[in-house]
Amino acid sequence: MIYCPFFSIRMLPAIVVLLTLSSNCRADSLDADAVNKVVADALQAWHVPGVAVAIVRGDEVIYLRGHGVRSVEDRARVTPDTLFPIASCTKSFTTTALALLVDEGKLRWDDPPRKFVPYFHLSDPLVDGDVTLRDLVTHRTGLRDHYMLWHRSPWTQEEIIRRVGLLPLDKPFRTTFQYQSTMFTVAGFAAAKASGTTWEELVRKRLLDPLDMKATQFTTKAIEKVADKASPHRLDGDNKPYVIAAYPTDVPEPAGSIQSNAGDLSKWLLFHLNNKKVNGKPLVSPRHLEETHTPQIVLRMDATDRAMFPETHRMSYGMGWVIQDHFGNRLLQHAGAIDGFRCHFTMVPKSRLGIVLLCNLHHSRMNIALSNSLLETLLKLPHRDWNRTVAEAARRDRAEADREEREDRKRRLLSTRPTRELAGYAGVYEHPAYGTVRVSLESGRLVWQWHRYSAALVHSYYDTFALPIEIMDEPRVVFALDAKGVVARMKVLGAMGVEFERHR
Helix, strand or coil: CCCCHHHCHHHCCCEECCCCCCCCCCHHHCCHHHHHHHHHHHHHHHCCCEEEEEEEECCEEEEEEEEEECCCCCCCECCCCCEEECHHHHHHHHHHHHHHHHHCCCCCCCCCHHHCCCCCCCCCHHHHHHCCHHHHCCCCCCCCCCHHHCCCCCCCHHHHHHHHCCCCCCCCCCCCCCCCHHHHHHHHHHHHHHHCCCHHHHHHHHHHCCCCCCCCECCCHHHCCCCCECCCEEECCCCCEEECCCCCCCCCCCCCCCEECHHHHHHHHHHHHHCCEECCEECCCHHHHHHHCCCCEECCCCHHHHHHCCCCCCEEECCCCEEEEECCEEEEEEEEEECCEEEEEEEEHHHCEEEEEEECCCCCCHHHHHHHHHHHHHHCCCCCCHHHHHHHHHHHHHHHHHHHHHHHHHHCCCCCCCCCCHHHCCEEEEECCCEEEEEEEECCEEEEEECCEEEECEEEECCEEECCCHHHCCCEEEEEECCCCCEEEEEECCCCCEEEEECC
16 A cells, blocks of 8 residues: 555644533543554545544543544544535435424425426336335335436536436336435435425434534535535545545535534434433334335445444345344444435444544545444454455455456457448437437547547447546447437436437
């Protein structure tokens, strides 16, 4: 591993919050030096610029500290107050808001979404008639993510919801977990309608305010003038981090727009572990809060999952939480990822233990390694080098993808040429959900353009081309001819996975 000084917290003055501990959770119950070392080792192993860590146990915060830097450019240090986007960890706020409304009889888990969001539909009429709010927040509608519809999308949330209804389902209804963020947007809109307010106001007034989460905001726009916020990073070819552009969120998004810090999020986990009372009553009834923590659909563990979680036998999804066993402990976890950031929540309900991790590096797996390492330290579990375990699993995953790519190249007829002159592929292509793609011939190359994404197509074989756009998984673009030999359709594989019709 390449070592850089700012990866080690030992070379930076620690930023420590002094904590008041209850009698059943004494200061000597936590070895802060051991935790500091675990975090420092993870930062160095994964080349992450900085991380904010909160640990709660019982009804107290027992560790709250920033490590490393929030930006490699100005080298400002991460503090417990540093704001990070929590991305998909927002989902637990949406399901908890739904639980509040179930308590009050304003909606039911198994209500149809169209009761509250009348323009929401799914393309299969049978599924469209049977789908419930529970299905939306457990990712079991049969529709995969289609994240290109929302990632830096030109459309409003309502437009995206309407477009999702024009996509074919990928799996049979309620049979398979397929992560689908727009379904959470619908669920948040349903909660807003049922409560007679907006999703943002519902979450703020009914959850954040009672929990004294004053720093938490709902958009990047709301924190523009905040100085203590982390910058997003990626790694270059030498594993050195550099700052990238932040993902803009101008409107509150129930699937993933919350911005928060370790201090506020420690209160969120304490609430889920203890169900805080307000005016003598639980904020959410134990029954309906626990429903969000209860398995709703099985998660199939692939080879990478099994390698990263070797002590896990079963994994499932609740409502905004992944539920799994780990050395015999029941864990509730959820990760969040958006351009340049990674968030992670971990809870061990039986031990009343919770961990918040906020880091500022794109696609890092440090969240898994560090969470497992901290669980080992806090629960006195058998030792394992989790940085190495998770890194090796990630390397095997990449190696398998590289092997498949090499096999694909072997299957190609590399001496082939396009079956038509390049001008024959140029044109305007339409899809009811994704809209318009333009393919133009420029300086002897085919240039593919959809909204803000544009790249020159690279010929692979016959009528198949490669589209070198990373966010779209660098997919293959396959053109199809009609009976007259004229290019009629274009299928974009990868993140889109849909077929566009060519305008005549």
